[in-house]
Amino acid sequence: MRVSGAFLPWLAAITAALLAWGLYDGLLVAPPDYQQGETVRIMYVHVPSAYLSMMIFGTMAFASAVALIWRHPVADIAAKASAPIGAGMTAAALATGMLWGQPMWGTFWVWDARLTSMLLLFFIYLGYMALWAAIDDPERAGKAAAILALVGSVNLPIIHFSVEWWNTLHQGPSVLVSGGSTIEGPFLRPMFIMIGAYTVFYFTVLIWRMHQEIIARRIRSLRLLQAQG
Amino acid sequence: MTRKRQRMIFVVTGLISLGVATGLVLLALGDNLVFFHGPSEVVSEEFPPQRRFRLGGLVEEGSVKRNEDGLTVEFVVTDLVNVVPVTFTGILPDLFREGQGVVAEGRLGADGVFVATEVLAKHDETYIPADVVDALKAAGQWQGD
Numbered sequence: 001m002r003v004s005g006a007f008l009p010w011l012a013a014i015t016a017a018l019l020a021w022g023l024y025d026g027l028l029v030a031p032p033d034y035q036q037g038e039t040v041r042i043m044y045v046h047v048p049s050a051y052l053s054m055m056i057f058g059t060m061a062f063a064s065a066v067a068l069i070w071r072h073p074v075a076d077i078a079a080k081a082s083a084p085i086g087a088g089m090t091a092a093a094l095a096t097g098m099l100w101g102q103p104m105w106g107t108f109w110v111w112d113a114r115l116t117s118m119l120l121l122f123f124i125y126l127g128y129m130a131l132w133a134a135i136d137d138p139e140r141a142g143k144a145a146a147i148l149a150l151v152g153s154v155n156l157p158i159i160h161f162s163v164e165w166w167n168t169l170h171q172g173p174s175v176l177v178s179g180g181s182t183i184e185g186p187f188l189r190p191m192f193i194m195i196g197a198y199t200v201f202y203f204t205v206l207i208w209r210m211h212q213e214i215i216a217r218r219i220r221s222l223r224l225l226q227a228q229g
Numbered sequence: 230m231t232r233k234r235q236r237m238i239f240v241v242t243g244l245i246s247l248g249v250a251t252g253l254v255l256l257a258l259g260d261n262l263v264f265f266h267g268p269s270e271v272v273s274e275e276f277p278p279q280r281r282f283r284l285g286g287l288v289e290e291g292s293v294k295r296n297e298d299g300l301t302v303e304f305v306v307t308d309l310v311n312v313v314p315v316t317f318t319g320i321l322p323d324l325f326r327e328g329q330g331v332v333a334e335g336r337l338g339a340d341g342v343f344v345a346t347e348v349l350a351k352h353d354e355t356y357i358p359a360d361v362v363d364a365l366k367a368a369g370q371w372q373g374d
Contacts, residue, residue: 031361034357069233069240110349166262
């Protein structure tokens, strides 16, 4: 706690610096696209939040497996503390995607496989948080929520491969494709800076939230002791 | 066998069976999960006139004709093998142009013309700076539309 607490202000500073650099690079330095014009700049917030929304759920599923198998209490806390951040990222990815879709596709929303599976991820996040809130005993709540996180992780490959398995309105992958990226360099630089900024942001808020959760659990056990004594 | 090992086997088999079950469901749903049908499917399979579906493909070069009322557009959707003519009355999205991917929703008329009620542009996944394209066009090296 003391060590990670000392890191927190530094992590927050790195987040702020990366965000400022990425936004400056993306909004002012990067060129407009030949088809999308200035609208391409939405990518610099859409792609990082979409990436984080899936990366965070993957982390939660892994932490949940560790909590279920090895009964490590910190794994439980890490998964619980991650959920609201991931839900926020999913909401941001959906919202920025809609803002991009209206001028580019001609519609805010379509029920294609990518958009629908992403909305499903958002509801799984909400369900996960609701499950934690619904059960009072943290040990039982953790076990139920961990199972939900593992079940929900089935959705992750579906989201990722949806644009390849079925024809969708959402475009296919453009960064991680065989034969190199179909995105030119000047667009990629701000995108990767923003992905870095979002990732550090996640770890900053995660550590901060885990601190709060650990303190809350200590207070809870002290109260229980007091009530018994 | 320790309890830890037991729990691990339980979690792993649970995940594997869940994955297999999901895979089978998605396989069974198959065609119902696609967002649109290509011109070749429309030509080879009989789509009844009352059935609404989405037609997706590229707008054929030189096929876009605007009517005099300024709102009705006729164009041809192609997958480079088969073609389906489309007519649409309404506002087209920014990205709509010849050579661009589109998804049109509507019904197939008895005359083989697809009457669209909504036309969406499909973005291909290429991103090139606008000034680079201008320079390529000026040099006569542009390979795109």
